[in-house]
Every structure is written in structure tokens, then in C-alpha cells.
Amino acid sequence: MSDNHDNAPTVHPDLAIQTTSAIEEKNISASPVDSSPTIKKDIQYLSNEDLVIQSELPLLPLNGNFDRGNQQEENQLQNQNQNQNQNQSRNITIKTKLYKRRFIPLISLSLLNIIVSWCWLSFSSISKTSSQFFSVSENSINWLSTGFLFAFFIASPASLWSLNKLGIKKSLIIASGLLILGNWLRYLSSKLSSHSNSNTRFGILLLGQIVIGFSQPIILSSPTRLSNTWFNEKGRITATALATLCNPLGGALGQLLGPILAPEPSKIPDMILYVAIITTIICIPTLFIPSAPPLPPTTTPITNSKIDLRTLRTLFTNLSFHMVAWPFIVYVAAFNSTSSLLNQILEPYGLSEDQAGIDGAVLIVIGLLAAAIASPILDRFCTSNQKLKLIIIKGLVLIICFSYLAMIFIPLTKGLIGPAIISGFLGGSSFILLPLSLELLVDFTYPLINPEISSTVCWSLSQLFGGILLLIMSNLKGNKGWKSQPENTLYRSLVFQSVICFLVAPLPLCLGYWGTGRNKRISQQEESQYEGYIQNQDQAPAETQQRSPI
Numbered sequence: 001m002s003d004n005h006d007n008a009p010t011v012h013p014d015l016a017i018q019t020t021s022a023i024e025e026k027n028i029s030a031s032p033v034d035s036s037p038t039i040k041k042d043i044q045y046l047s048n049e050d051l052v053i054q055s056e057l058p059l060l061p062l063n064g065n066f067d068r069g070n071q072q073e074e075n076q077l078q079n080q081n082q083n084q085n086q087n088q089s090r091n092i093t094i095k096t097k098l099y100k101r102r103f104i105p106l107i108s109l110s111l112l113n114i115i116v117s118w119c120w121l122s123f124s125s126i127s128k129t130s131s132q133f134f135s136v137s138e139n140s141i142n143w144l145s146t147g148f149l150f151a152f153f154i155a156s157p158a159s160l161w162s163l164n165k166l167g168i169k170k171s172l173i174i175a176s177g178l179l180i181l182g183n184w185l186r187y188l189s190s191k192l193s194s195h196s197n198s199n200t201r202f203g204i205l206l207l208g209q210i211v212i213g214f215s216q217p218i219i220l221s222s223p224t225r226l227s228n229t230w231f232n233e234k235g236r237i238t239a240t241a242l243a244t245l246c247n248p249l250g251g252a253l254g255q256l257l258g259p260i261l262a263p264e265p266s267k268i269p270d271m272i273l274y275v276a277i278i279t280t281i282i283c284i285p286t287l288f289i290p291s292a293p294p295l296p297p298t299t300t301p302i303t304n305s306k307i308d309l310r311t312l313r314t315l316f317t318n319l320s321f322h323m324v325a326w327p328f329i330v331y332v333a334a335f336n337s338t339s340s341l342l343n344q345i346l347e348p349y350g351l352s353e354d355q356a357g358i359d360g361a362v363l364i365v366i367g368l369l370a371a372a373i374a375s376p377i378l379d380r381f382c383t384s385n386q387k388l389k390l391i392i393i394k395g396l397v398l399i400i401c402f403s404y405l406a407m408i409f410i411p412l413t414k415g416l417i418g419p420a421i422i423s424g425f426l427g428g429s430s431f432i433l434l435p436l437s438l439e440l441l442v443d444f445t446y447p448l449i450n451p452e453i454s455s456t457v458c459w460s461l462s463q464l465f466g467g468i469l470l471l472i473m474s475n476l477k478g479n480k481g482w483k484s485q486p487e488n489t490l491y492r493s494l495v496f497q498s499v500i501c502f503l504v505a506p507l508p509l510c511l512g513y514w515g516t517g518r519n520k521r522i523s524q525q526e527e528s529q530y531e532g533y534i535q536n537q538d539q540a541p542a543e544t545q546q547r548s549p550i
Contacts, residue, residue, distance in 0.1 A: 114246045117254065311449065324393075325454075477493065
């Protein structure tokens with residue numbers, strides 16, 4: 001080789017490689033040599049003493065020190081790659097879309113809520129006529145409502161599992177099958193010969209009612225799940241309200257149409273047949289509803305969570321949950337008891353079954369109209385305004401409490417106008433509060449608890465408490481201690497119900513204190529938006545810095 005090659009310095013003491021270029025001060029000039037393992041572009045001059053080699057060929061280490069240094073560099077590269085992957089995962093944009101077909105499952109669920117409640121209150125406004133047809137007492141007819149409520153509580157765990165594991169569509173198909181089976185069992189009981197044992201006929205009727213009750217927890221717990229699956233933040237309260245409030249609409253139809261379809265005992269089988277046919281027509285389309293949208297409606301989609309003791313512990317240690325759940329449970333139970341006993345509340349004071357049916361229809365129809373007007377307004381102004389939402393809830397709670405207080409004395413007027421006015425206030429405030437409370441439960445427990453878990457827990461406990469309250473109120477029937485009241489009055493029952501409603505009122509009135517009442521879903525969205533803003537700032541192009549050679 002030439003002299004230039006003989007004078008080439010050693011690049012690194014640990015590498016058995018010699019360069020093929022001559023080194024000049026602050027300049028590198030190299031002549032290509034075929035046997036050289038490096039080329040000109042592989043060598044960058046930094047100083048008289050330091051050379052950095054970036055070879056395209058592998059360089060073999062001759063001792064362990066270099067191996068450890070190389071391992072450290074590999075670890076640093078792995079850490080950098082992990083950080084880049086994390087940054088990329090944070091910057092992933094979730095695609096969202098609202099589908100027009102979201103109204104198909106909503107309409108189907110709304111119709112199911114109508115018919116299941118109609119089946120529940122089929123006999124409440126015609127309790128006397130029904131007792132005559134089946135040759136049982138009115139207290140036995142009350143068991144048709146009580147057994148229905150207890151069946152709800154028993155089936156709640158299975159319905160919760162079904163919604164969480166099978167999804168909305170398959171769960172509604174199961175509920176539809178139970179509805180069809182229960183209705184035709186009721187019709188079978190009505191067609192048995194009048195000479196048959198009355199206990200057998202009434203037993204089959206009660207069995208059909210219980211089978212229908214098994215379907216209700218799926219139907220009543222689905223609105224929040226469906227609204228979070230198909231609708232965005234601006235439509236959730238309205239969607240939940242529509243599907244949920246169709247349940248009392250069915251109750252109103254049962255209260256109003258019962259005396260019309262069965263004005264006398266012999267017409268009871270016809271009434272049951274009409275309801276069974278309508279039920280079958282409503283249930284069959286659930287086979288064809290879409291199960292879930294291809295893309296989520298929001299950037300905070302609901303995901304399935306495990307249902308175990310840890311989940312329930314997380315739910316029951318949430319103070320905000322208790323401050324909404326217990327008033328919800330008590331007020332739903334009181335409303336169910338009042339709806340079931342309305343005819344027996346008014347009848348001792350001279351009102352007929354037709355007038356009781358009208359009052360029950362006012363109770364529910366006014367409530368539906370109030371909710372239909374209020375829900376879009378709440379969606380528009382209260383979605384991101386948590387303080388306004390809490391103020392509205394507190395006002396509704398006070399109206400409900402004083403309505404139940406007035407219910408004690410208003411039958412004494414022995415007319416329909418007074419009870420109808422109180423029923424209007426009670427129905428309006430209750431129906432506005434219902435979907436608002438269900439959405440608040442989701443907001444308070446997001447994202448650890450699925451919507452159907454909190455709603456099913458509250459609905460099942462409200463049905464259980466409603467059945468217990470119905471039994472207590474039935475046993476308090478009579479004028480014992482109140483001789484000025486009619487013989488079969490429910491005066492004592494109404495006093496007891498009013499006291500229970502006032503006892504839970506302080507819980508929602510304290511929302512907003514001690515860190516309660518915080519909307520975790522909105523908070524997470526704001527945090528995500530802020531984090532995205534910071535990421536965009538970090539990725540902004542920085543000014544290029546030029547480094548001068550040493």
C-alpha cells in the first residue's frame with residue numbers, strides 16, 4: 001500500500017479496523033481501497049482525537065466493554081420506540097358516526113316498554129271486576145302486581161348478565177319470548193271453565209304474570225345501554241327518556257283501557273286476548289333489529305366490564321351513586337304502589353272504576369307530556385352544565401315529596417278534579433326526574449361501571465322495595481285509629497308512603513357538596529381534549545439548529 005495508508009490512524013482502541021483515508025486537520029480525504037471495510041461516507045470528522053464510524057457493515061467487538069455499551073444503546077433505542085408507540089396511541093383519532101337506523105332499536109324497545117307495563121297494570125283499575133271473575137279477593141288481585149315486582153328482582157342478575165354478555169338484540173329477543181309466553185298463559189287461565197277450581201285458574205294467571213315480570217328487567221335496563229351504544233351526548237337524555245317513559249305510558253293504557261275493554265266480569269277473557277295479540281305483534285320485530293352500530297357515536301364509547309364483587313364494591317362505595325340511587329328506588333317504588341292501588345285509594349270516597357282509570361291516565365299522560373317537553377331542553381342546556389342539572393333535580397324532588405303529602409288529603413274532596421291535579425304534578429315531576437336520574441348514574445360511575453349495571457341495580461331494588469311497600473300498604477288498609485275515614489280507606493298507607501319519600505329527600509338535595517355530583521364522562525372528555533392540545537403543541541415544528549463543526 002501507499003504511504004498514506006501506512007500512516008492511517010487507528011479509529012478505536014477496541015476495534016481491529018484501520019481506516020483507509022489520510023486525516024488532515026478539519027478535513028477528511030480518502031481514496032477508495034477495495035480491501036477496506038469502510039467507505040468515505042462512513043467516517044465523519046469531529047475533532048483531531050474523535051472519529052465516529054457509522055458503518056453499513058457489522059463491526060465485531062473484541063471485548064466485553066463494547067458489548068455492554070452496545071447493549072445500553074439497544075435499550076435506549078427500545079425505550080425510544082416504546083415512547084413513540086405510546087405517543088402514537090395517544091394520537092389515534094376514534095372515528096364516530098351517527099346512523100339513521102339508530103331509531104329502529106329505539107322504537108322497538110319503546111314498544112316493548114309499553115306492552116310490558118300494560119300487562120303489569122292490566123287488572124289494577126278493574127280490581128273489583130277481576131276479583132269477581134276469578135272468585136278471589138281484591139288483596140289477591142294485588143298479588144298480580146306484587147308478584148310481578150318480585151319477579152323483576154329475581155330475574156335482575158340474569159338480565160344484567162344477558163345485557164353485558166349477549167348484547168341488546170339477543171337480550172330483547174329473550175324478553176320478547178317471555179312476554180309472549182306469559183300473555184298466552186294468562187289467556188289460558190281465563191278460558192278455563194268457571195266450574196274449575198278458582199285457585200287453579202288464579203294460579204295459572206299469577207304464573208303468567210310472573211313470567212312477564214321476568215322479562216321486564218331486561219326491557220327496563222336497556223334504555224341507558226341503547227342510548228350510549230347508538231346516540232351521542234346531545235341525544236342520550238332524549239333517547240333514554242323516550243324508551244324509559246314508554247313504560248309508564250303502557251301503564252296509562254292499562255289503567256284507561258281496562259274499564260273500557262272489561263266493563264263487566266264476563267269481558268275479562270276478551271281483554272286478556274286483545275293484550276296477548278298486541279304483545280305478539282310487538283315482539284316479533286325484535287328478531288330483525290340491528291345489534292350495534294359499525295362505528296361508535298362518540299369518542300367515549302361504552303365497553304363491557306366484568307360483573308364481579310369488585311365491580312359492585314366500586315359501585316356501592318361511590319357516594320354520588322347513593323345520593324341519586326336511593327331516592328330513585330324509593331320514588332319509583334312509591335309511584336308503582338300508587339299506580340297499583342289507585343282504584344282502591346279513590347273508591348272508598350265514592351269514585352268509580354272509570355274515574356280511577358281517568359285519574360291514572362292523567363297521572364301518566366301529563367308526566368309523559370312534561371317529559372317530552374323537558375327532555376330535549378335538558379339535552380340542549382344541561383349536557384355540559386352540571387350545576388343546572390343538579391338544581392333541576394333538587395326542585396323535582398321537592399315537588400314529588402309535597403305531591404305525595406297532598407295525596408293523603410286530596411281524596412277527602414270526593415271528586416275527580418283534586419286528585420287529577422295532584423296526579424298531574426306527581427306524574428310530571430316523576431317522569432322528568434326518571435331519565436335524568438338514570439343519566440346521572442351513568443355520569444357518576446363512568447367509565448368503571450357499565451350503564452346497564454347501575455340502572456339494573458336501581459331498577460331491581462326499586463321493584464323489590466315497591467313489592468314490599470305494596471304489601472305494607474295493603475295491610476294498612478282500613479280505618480283503624482281513624483274512625484272519621486271510610487271503612488276500606490288507605491289513609492294510613494298514604495301517610496306511611498309520604499314519610500318514606502321525605503326521609504330520602506335530603507340525599508339529592510346535598511348533591512354538589514363533599515365532592516359529589518361530578519360528571520366524570522364530561523371531565524374525561526375535557527382531559528382528552530386538553531391532552532390532545534398538548535400533544536399537538538409538542539409536535540409543532542421546532543426551529544432548526546445548525547451545529548458548527550469543532
